Amino acid sequence: xxxxxxxxxxxxxxxxxxxxxxxxxxxxxxxxxxxxxxxxxxxxxxxxxxxxxxxxxxxxxxxxxxxxxxxxxxxxxxxxxxxxxxxxxxxxxxxxxxxxxxxxxxxxxxxxxxxxxxxxxxxxxxxxxxxxxxxxxxxxxxxxxxxxxxxxxx
Amino acid sequence: xxxxxxxxxxxxxxxxxxxxxxxxxxxxxxxxxxxxxxxxxxxxxxxxxxxxxxxxxxxxxxxxxxxxxxxxxxxxxxxxxxxxxxxxxxxxxxxxxxxxxxxxxxxxxxxxxxxxxxxxxxxxxxxxxxxxxxxxxxxxxxxxxxxxxxxxxx
DNA sequence: ACTTAGATAAGAATGATTCTTACTTGGTAA
DNA sequence: TTACCAAGTAAGAATCATTCTTATCTAAGT
Numbered sequence: 001x002x003x004x005x006x007x008x009x010x011x012x013x014x015x016x017x018x019x020x021x022x023x024x025x026x027x028x029x030x031x032x033x034x035x036x037x038x039x040x041x042x043x044x045x046x047x048x049x050x051x052x053x054x055x056x057x058x059x060x061x062x063x064x065x066x067x068x069x070x071x072x073x074x075x076x077x078x079x080x081x082x083x084x085x086x087x088x089x090x091x092x093x094x095x096x097x098x099x100x101x102x103x104x105x106x107x108x109x110x111x112x113x114x115x116x117x118x119x120x121x122x123x124x125x126x127x128x129x130x131x132x133x134x135x136x137x138x139x140x141x142x143x144x145x146x147x148x149x150x151x152x153x154x
Numbered sequence: 155x156x157x158x159x160x161x162x163x164x165x166x167x168x169x170x171x172x173x174x175x176x177x178x179x180x181x182x183x184x185x186x187x188x189x190x191x192x193x194x195x196x197x198x199x200x201x202x203x204x205x206x207x208x209x210x211x212x213x214x215x216x217x218x219x220x221x222x223x224x225x226x227x228x229x230x231x232x233x234x235x236x237x238x239x240x241x242x243x244x245x246x247x248x249x250x251x252x253x254x255x256x257x258x259x260x261x262x263x264x265x266x267x268x269x270x271x272x273x274x275x276x277x278x279x280x281x282x283x284x285x286x287x288x289x290x291x292x293x294x295x296x297x298x299x300x301x302x303x304x305x306x307x308x
Numbered sequence: 309a310c311t312t313a314g315a316t317a318a319g320a321a322t323g324a325t326t327c328t329t330a331c332t333t334g335g336t337a338a
Numbered sequence: 339t340t341a342c343c344a345a346g347t348a349a350g351a352a353t354c355a356t357t358c359t360t361a362t363c364t365a366a367g368t
Contacts, residue, residue, distance in 0.1 A: 075234075077231035080229075082235050097281075111272060114268065118264075123303070124303045127294060128295055129291075129292045131292075135289060137287075139282050140280055140282075145280050146280065148278075
């Protein structure tokens with residue numbers, strides 16, 4: 001996830017048919033810089049506020065929802081209620097820690113492949129499949145350290 | 155999912171170390187009758203209110219959370235925010251329809267098996283695994299008809 | 309039946325999100 | 339370039355779900 005310049009951000013907005021306003025560019029920039037995290041609107045607002053004190057919280061809420069509708073970002077599913085956003089639009093799964101309440105990206109090409117293969121063996125009636133992902137529930141052993149999930153080396 | 159008698163419900167509450175109050179029995183009974191659905195607290199409240207007009211909404215909220223803590227029911231992950239509950243505590247996945255906003259249970263033993271096998275091939279560092287499930291995103295073709303996902307017959 | 313820790317009713321308080329309205333602006337076309 | 343207007347925004351009011359508070363009540367053990 002390279003950092004995009006404001007002009008590149010502007011292009012992506014226009015490509016979605018959205019007016020490239022200053023507010024949208026800044027919200028987009030801020031949320032993209034949080035790749036790997038899953039912020040709520042308020043958090044995005046707090047981050048961009050110092051450099052952009054005139055942008056209102058309501059605009060951040062509205063803008064994030066607009067981005068989801070346009071597919072620029074995703075919502076992430078939560079157990080607690082509350083809307084969280086995910087800058088990562090690649091297929092990936094999430095790890096939910098019941099201890100720290102963290103939501104951690106889990107990218108695993110083999111898993112994605114496995115699921116795709118699986119759903120090829122299924123006949124879906126009356127359902128137009130868009131995507132699927134896995135949610136892993138559990139808890140961090142040491143709350144301050146990172147979680148890693150990797151292939152077992154033979 | 156057979157209907158449990160009130161005495162059986164009472165036993166299950168006591169087995170979890172919970173006082174078997176009238177309110178808890180009624181909330182438990184109501185939510186269990188919604189097997190396959192994923193109600194919010196308000197919906198449970200509306201259902202039990204006619205026969206139990208003295209139970210307050212706050213109690214329903216609190217009781218449902220107590221049940222989740224005790225493992226009698228689960229929360230279900232939502233994209234919209236808002237807390238929904240799942241009477242089904244067996245391992246299963248969910249289908250999310252972006253059209254009707256429905257959340258539909260998807261039980262598939264082969265999928266569960268596949269995931270278990272997969273995670274055996276992974277080494278988790280600093281994470282105590284509890285469970286996992288799949289979420290299927292898409293939309294119903296005909297909103298009023300049921301979705302079915304079944305093995306393709308050879 | 310007596311006791312008491314825990315549970316509840318009622319409604320106030322909170323907090324997140326949406327809505328309203330008057331004002332502003334990006335992008336288009338003259 | 340300028341003028342125009344559909345769309346976007348700021349500000350704050352309104353709404354809605356959920357939690358909290360407190361006085362009262364009750365299940366279950368003695």
